[in-house]
Amino acid sequence: MNTCTRLHILVTGASSGIGRATALRLADHGQHVYAGVRKLADGAALSTFTSGELTPLLLDVTDAGQITDAAHTIAEHTGDAGLAGLVNNAGIGLVGPLELIPVEEFRRQLEVNLTGQLAVTQALLPMLRRRRGRIVMIGSIGNRFTPPFIGPLATSKSALTTMSTALRQELAPFGIRVTVVEPGSIHSEAVGKLDADVRQVLSLATPEGRALYEDAFRNLVAFFAALHQKGSPPDGVAEAVERALTAARPRTCYLAGKNARRMALVAALLPAAAQDALRRRLARQPAWATMVDQ
Numbered sequence: 001m002n003t004c005t006r007l008h009i010l011v012t013g014a015s016s017g018i019g020r021a022t023a024l025r026l027a028d029h030g031q032h033v034y035a036g037v038r039k040l041a042d043g044a045a046l047s048t049f050t051s052g053e054l055t056p057l058l059l060d061v062t063d064a065g066q067i068t069d070a071a072h073t074i075a076e077h078t079g080d081a082g083l084a085g086l087v088n089n090a091g092i093g094l095v096g097p098l099e100l101i102p103v104e105e106f107r108r109q110l111e112v113n114l115t116g117q118l119a120v121t122q123a124l125l126p127m128l129r130r131r132r133g134r135i136v137m138i139g140s141i142g143n144r145f146t147p148p149f150i151g152p153l154a155t156s157k158s159a160l161t162t163m164s165t166a167l168r169q170e171l172a173p174f175g176i177r178v179t180v181v182e183p184g185s186i187h188s189e190a191v192g193k194l195d196a197d198v199r200q201v202l203s204l205a206t207p208e209g210r211a212l213y214e215d216a217f218r219n220l221v222a223f224f225a226a227l228h229q230k231g232s233p234p235d236g237v238a239e240a241v242e243r244a245l246t247a248a249r250p251r252t253c254y255l256a257g258k259n260a261r262r263m264a265l266v267a268a269l270l271p272a273a274a275q276d277a278l279r280r281r282l283a284r285q286p287a288w289a290t291m292v293d294q
């Protein structure tokens with residue numbers, strides 16, 4: 001029988017950035033956190049930063065065996081008490097011109113950021129149902145304001161938001177709430193991964209493909225990276241996640257971090273053509289129809 005009186009919450013992708021800040025914040029505030037990591041060493045390191053209850057779990061969200069094992073471990077400990085929260089945070093951020101992205105890379109983007117979230121959710125729903133627990137999805141403001149060359153990442157987050165809307169309605173009869181947290185510009189470890197990703201996309205492209213997009217792609221990524229270097233720390237997002245998990249009446253969506261509100265306003269108020277012009281300027285893209293012969 002489970003005698004642990006803490007609330008139990010699983011946070012995926014807890015090795016760095018937003019997931020790490022969320023796991024530590026929740027553990028510090030008295031929850032028993034299951035921290036999903038892909039390397040045991042990351043889990044061990046994480047545990048040293050809190051005196052709270054934090055149990056690392058090996059959990060690659062694309063690995064069916066690891067998802068089953070993680071669900072068993074949590075079920076054994078929580079028993080009849082069930083699971084109070086699931087934070088679907090794990091994610092990768094593939095960028096690149098959609099014409100040049102290898103289709104298998106695009107599939108991987110959706111596999112991690114979308115299908116993986118559903119697979120983890122399905123495995124944990126029996127435990128969440130027992131507790132009338134809550135699900136928090138980490139979306140992105142890129143769902144509302146999508147610049148060029150962020151297509152693979154933004155597509156996955158738009159689909160995640162739509163999936164969350166369906167899930168929210170399907171799970172309402174069971175008293176399970178589903179909230180999307182949409183971060184803006186956050187300075188996390190993800191910024192440091194951009195350079196290598198850009199190099200990889202360009203190295204896989206043909207010389208003709210590079211000629212079509214390289215300058216504007218590099219400009220946009222440089223702008224994007226600078227924006228995130230000056231972004232908010234991940235703790236602001238962790239705070240929004242905690243609110244979604246603990247508020248008596250959580251919202252269906254929280255914006256979090258620098259630029260989130262501003263971008264949401266631009267997306268809501270500016271006509272699409274004006275938004276396109278603004279985004280084209282950010283990427284210093286060639287003007288409309290100036291490359292028609294290419």
Ligand SMILES: NC(=O)c1ccc[n+]([C@@H]2O[C@H](COP(=O)([O-])OP(=O)(O)OC[C@H]3O[C@@H](n4cnc5c(N)ncnc54)[C@H](OP(=O)(O)O)[C@@H]3O)[C@@H](O)[C@H]2O)c1
Nearest residue numbers: 013015016017018038060061090091140183186188189190
């Ligand atoms: N940073 C931002 O400005 C921003 C804005 C909007 C939304 N977000 C979203 O916030 C979430 C966290 O991003 P972050 O900025 O904190 O980036 P991050 O520091 O790169 O963290 C990403 C986390 O996801 C994990 N991960 C990657 N692939 C995985 C897989 N297949 N299975 C399980 N875990 C996996 C990583 O683990 P490893 O360390 O093992 O790779 C890492 O723990 C993502 O969903 C991201 O899209 C971030």
